[in-house]
Amino acid sequence: MTSTPSPEGSNAANSVKSASKKSPMVALVIALPVAIFAVLMLIGKFMDDPQAEQRWVESETIKICWKQIAKPEAERKTQEFQSQEDCDRLELAFKQKYNENP
Secondary structure, eight states: OOOOOOHHHHHHHHHHHHHHHHHHHHHHHHHHHHHHHHHHHHHHHHHOOHHHHHHHHHHHHHHHHHHHHHSOGGGOSOOSOOSHHHHHHHHHHHHHHHSSOO
16 A cells, blocks of 8 residues: 655645745845945945045035025024125135136
8 A cells, every 4th residue: 555645745845945946035135235336345445535425515616616605694594694705605615725716
């Protein structure tokens, strides 16, 4: 008399096989974004240029100065820049330092 395998036994064996097949895929799905993020972080670290960042900050300061001066004095949120001469002075310093227009 031969015993027929029960359906529950074959399902358990199939689920073990499918779990072992899915494990590398799951690891790949998790590891791939982490690896890409790490590579991007390294690239960003090597491309970090303090002088370029300082140039950007100074350029944005000049833009903000002109925007504030264009508003009426009552509408200005801060009184950091009082007149057009302040913006002209910032632009001149930028041009002398970097030899380019902001």
